[in-house]
Amino acid sequence: MNCKKLVGAVLGSTLLISASATAQDWPNGDLRFILHVSPGGATDVLARRLADGMQQITGTNVVVENQPGGSGARQLALMSLIEPDGQTIGSVTASHLGMLQQSEEFDLSSIEWSCGMVLDPYLLAVRADSDIQSLEDMVAKAKANPGGLTIGGFGEASGGHVAWAMFEEASGIVGDMNWVPYDSVGDAVVSALGGHSDVAIAYVGLVKQYVESGDMRVIGIQSDTRSESLPDTPTYAEAGFDVDTTWQQFRGVIAPAGTSMEHQQALCDVVEQTMQSDELMQYVRDSELTYGFMGPEPFKAFVEAQNEAAIYWGERLESIQ
Structure with a gap:
């Protein structure tokens, strides 16, 4: 199903969810964590570990919900119908940027880019x-x-x-x-x-x-250096291929458009605290991720810079299809 049809199907079957809360009350009940991937992948695993840690810190249930489809289009369609009260968050990766270049419904302003967590080379x-x-x-x-x-x-x-x-x-x-x-x-x-x-x-x-x-x-x-876990694997450059190593998978957390900066900051404070726990830091090391927490303003600036590359390469992909 293409992006436009997928969004239409979601919009036609989902009701607006409303609630009210202040940043001081956050979280005000269960948190809904909508993922754009199916279970079992790297983003899913990290998100579930994050959810477990956030539950321990806040004492609030974090309900993880997998909504794959359209490289994030289905997830964004759902989040666009939800009241931006801070009670719903989503997973986000570099894949969203490629999807946004092909979407007629969404752009960078369709969501709040709340916080970044890690980088991961391809x-x-x-x-x-x-x-x-x-x-x-x-x-x-x-x-x-x-x-x-x-x-x-x-x-x-x-x-x-x-x-x-x-x-x-x-x-x-x-x-x-x-x-x-x-x-x-x-x-x-x-x-x-x-x-x-x-x-x-x-x-x-x-x-x-x-x-x-x-x-x-x-x-x-696709990295400047070899992986410690894969010491025999050459980088692209070592094999003779000049590929931009600044383009890496990133993983972070988003919120519905209009979510207040107060709610986003409260969320990111908990995400940062969770990411710095012994358990999460060990997972980051074992997975050879690069820890790179960013709050709302730095993360948005980072995404905007990455988006410039996504625009160019999105056009390249369209030209060969």
Whole structure:
């Protein structure tokens, strides 16, 4: 279902939710945490850990709700119908920026960019028994047989799709591999493990266990330095491909448009406290994420800068479809 139809379906079936609260009362009852991904992916796992920590700090239930579809379009359609009283929050990643470039319903101002949490570099992974041994090998095979290889990732125009467009251009294989969108990066990894796609674009935290078990091999990472968990995996630059490493997956928290700055700040204070807990910091280290908490104003400025790249690459994606 395309973005416009998806939004229409949600708008036609969901009632406006109203409530009243002040920042001093926050949270005033259960918090609703709407995710734009299906269960099991990296964003889902981090969000659920965050929700557990927020519950411990606030003493309030944080109800996690998965609403995948349209690379975040379904989630935003739901959030646009909710009273901006601080009681509803959402997950957000770089994938939203790609989706916003293709949306007629939403733009950056459609939500409040409340706080950023972590950054996460993209990587390319294959099954361990794949005949794709390296980035150079994948590129050579793609050029020799255009359309013969598939790569899976989260959603059309998602952050991973943009990252792939960057690699395509740098390697000279624009349009030579078929992009297959999934409802989460975890689904894309499972597909590659099952032999349903040739390559997955993912993150260290999602593939680390499969590399350690001998089921997957990572052939390259979009980072300035090698991963500590994957010391044998070259960066794109080491393999000879000049790809922008400032484009990384980011994960944060959003709120419905119109949510007061007081409510956003109260939320972000709890998010920051939760992220700095021993449990969450250990998860960040184990997943090789980069801790990067940002409050409302710094996060919005960061997103606006990232959006400039998303606009360019969104246009590039449209031009080859």
